[in-house]
Amino acid sequence: MNLKYTYQLREPVQALLQEASRINSYKPQKYWYPLSMATYDIEEILAAVDSLCSFRTTMWEKTDEFERQFGAFAGSPEAIMVNSGSSADLLIAFALINPQTKFLNQGDEILVPSVTWPTQLWSPMMAGLKVRFVDTDPNTLNMDLDDLEAKIGPKTRAVSLVHLMGNPCDMDRVINICQKHNLILIEDCCEALGAKFKGKAVGTFGLTGSFSFFFSHHITTMEGGMIICQDQPLSDLFRLLRAHGWARNAKYAKPESVEGLDPRYMFLNWGFNVRPTELQAGFGLEQLRRLPAFNAQRLQNAVYFQKYLNRYSNIMRLMEVLPDAECSWFALPIMLSPECPFKKEDFLAYLEEQGVETRPIVAGNLARQPVCRLYPELQEGDLPGADAIHERGFYLGLHPFEAKKNLDRLAEVFEKFIGKTL
Ligand SMILES: Cc1ncc(COP(=O)(O)O)c(C=O)c1O
Known part of the structure; x- marks a missing residue:
């Protein structure tokens, strides 16, 4: 059997792969220079196995710990893990139009990049916002900031920025434009974990930052994503939107009791179910050490x-x-x-x-x-x-x-x- 890895995986992983290939008739890769390579090793696999063997597979302590450590790395007091970068973008868009925040109203315009991963656009569209494309600078691959200024109109209320391919935008100018026109800024950092502008981490300039831990990204949790923000009530809204609107998921809000209502099944808002698993969080903790x-x-x-x-x-x-x-x-x-x-x-x-x-x-x-x-x-x-x-x-x-x-x-x-x- 012929495994083609340039990176030498450690022996236990090699042995597991041999075993897996015996079962699945593993096919060698077509490319010697592939788009992405496995970056996890035995520690990540053991972390996942540990969750399986302790029967704690759904969101629990490892997720809390990964969120805490990720927030510290990304320079943010609040970090909320979800099951993908797209889900992070989705929750951010729905937080903007939520009656709890009223940052934006449905029908408001949000300016978006013309070169990015498309879920960055689908999310505000699904939340009822009107997106408008801004041109992209072919040198930096980021938003053309002259075109951004030119596109700001009477209905424009927000900008959704991307730091494409890990390349930070000119944040001095972006902040200046947003302040001048009173625009909310959200940052898609799904390709930019660890990037900084003037020493400040991307994702901490705007109201929120989103990250992806898909296989080929800076770290992987198999699938996974994270939202960061500075504000406690907003972070609680993300926790509700992540899991059914369920009160028990809020970290800071202490909901009043309602007569005749069992507090164990209390819902404070609407929400999706885009929770991560403990297996993903365990992966994330190990990957963060390697980052x-x-x-x-x-x-x-x-x-x-x-x-x-x-x-x-x-x-x-x-x-x-x-x-x-x-x-x-x-x-x-x-x-x-x-x-x-x-x-x-x-x-x-x-x-x-x-x-x-x-x-x-x-x-x-x-x-x-x-x-x-x-x-x-x-x-x-x-x-x-x-x-x-x-x-x-x-x-x-x-x-x-x-x-x-x-x-x-x-x-x-x-x-x-x-x-x-x-
Ligand atoms: C800029 C950008 N935004 C969002 C996403 C979505 O992340 P995910 O694949 O984890 O859903 C990606 C994924 O590659 C991305 O590159």
């Missing part, structure tokens, strides 16, 4: 590959990071220049054939997705920056393991193609 080393290694690998790409800066380059920003590199996003002598499609087909997995930069220009035909508010006019990313951008994986050998091999693969076309 500083992971992020340092990702940065080192990105810088290493950047040095190689610099020699071709007239035809392709990585995204631009602002001088005040500490990027928490999520992947290797590459933009071909308009002068590039070859077609993106040809290059990607070649990379795939060579065993290098590729993807578009998130979903490209979202306004070009078929879903937009269903919703008139998603039919936006010109988005030239997002179009440039759609047409000339793609990304490769970036792994949190020592990878010089792999990056040299990747450079050789690039070299072969580029050498032929120049």
Whole structure:
């Protein structure tokens, strides 16, 4: 049996994989340079097994502890774990229009990025807000802040920002714009765990921050996500929205007793059920310990590959990071220049054939997705920056393991193609 891992998993995990492959006839991976690699080891597996063996699988102490430690890492007093980054975005949107907060009314306009993961848009739409696309800067891959200012109209009440690919936005300017126009700011940090602007963690500039722990992200809990906020009553609203609106989930609110009502089944608000399991939280606790080393290694690998790409800066380059920003590199996003002598499609087909997995930069220009035909508010006019990313951008994986050998091999693969076309 042939397991192809560049990162050497520890022996107990190897043994488990061997056993699993015996049962499941494990197939070796198609790519030697995949989009993402397993970042968990025996400790995460044991943490999950511990929850199973103690029959405490639903949200419990490990979730509390993971939330506490995550909040400390992310610079936030309140952290609420959910079952995905999309669920974090969903609860944030529903908190904005909740009668308890009245931050926004249904029908209010919220400005959203044109290049991001689409659930960042679906969430406010599902909550009855009107989204409007803002163009994207093809250099930083973040919101074009000139276009953001230009799009602010009489109905605009909020901005939903994303720090794409771990690259922090210019938060001085964003805050300035939001203050000037009295706009609520929410930050999607699902690709940016550990990123900072002028030393301040992303997700702590706005009212809320959302994070994702999907398999390929900075840390994984298999599936999972987190909301951070500064405010106790708001954090309690998230706890209610996370689990049925159920009073027992509030941490700070002490509901008055209601005559004739059993307090064990008391509901203070409406809500979903997007709770995480203890298995996910146990994973998260172990992953959080590894995170500083992971992020340092990702940065080192990105810088290493950047040095190689610099020699071709007239035809392709990585995204631009602002001088005040500490990027928490999520992947290797590459933009071909308009002068590039070859077609993106040809290059990607070649990379795939060579065993290098590729993807578009998130979903490209979202306004070009078929879903937009269903919703008139998603039919936006010109988005030239997002179009440039759609047409000339793609990304490769970036792994949190020592990878010089792999990056040299990747450079050789690039070299072969580029050498032929120049
Ligand atoms: C920017 C952004 N927002 C939201 C999400 C949704 O997170 P999840 O996949 O955990 O639902 C992702 C996922 O990749 C993302 O990249």
